[in-house]
Amino acid sequence: MGRSKKLSSYSGGFPPWLASLMIILLLFSCFILSYWHSVSSLTVHLSSVRYSGRLSPLSDVLKFTVEVEVENKGLLPVNVKNLTAKLYLEDIELGYLEPVSDFAVPAGSKTSLNTTLRLTVSNLDAEAVAKIVSALMKGELKLRVEGYMTxxxxxxxxxxxxxxTSVVVL
Structure with a gap:
């Protein structure tokens, strides 16, 4: 007769630990999806190309400063380990841009990066050199940048x- 019932906070349905675990998993999944969206929405465009001169007076290597713009259309900032790219003028491969390492792209904004292209003229045939000179004389370059980010x-x-592909006015 003197027995008392032990009160319990668990009254059936989901145990509290399982409900907490489900909420944590849901929040983690939302974070992962938002970050994935931010990463997959990164875009790269050329902003400008400036002739910087020759490496030395007797060199056939021309140096260009290239400004690359990385845009993050996502909701979360993205850290990039490195960006590696090749630059093309029409169908002519101009060369690799110097890799850019360890930069961040804030959510919903753009980050401008300066890098260098070293164009070795002796590696090009006469037709390619003529196309490059013609494009430079026009003052407008239709350039394609192709590469990857880690x-x-x-x-x-x-x-x-x-x-x-970007059209860059010199």
């Missing part, structure tokens, strides 16, 4: 490819 994602490094 972005850390949890324990992985994601390789995000890009390919974009």
């Amino acid at each position: 972005v850390p994602f949890l324990l992985l490094d994601l390789r995000i490819n890009f390919n974009s």
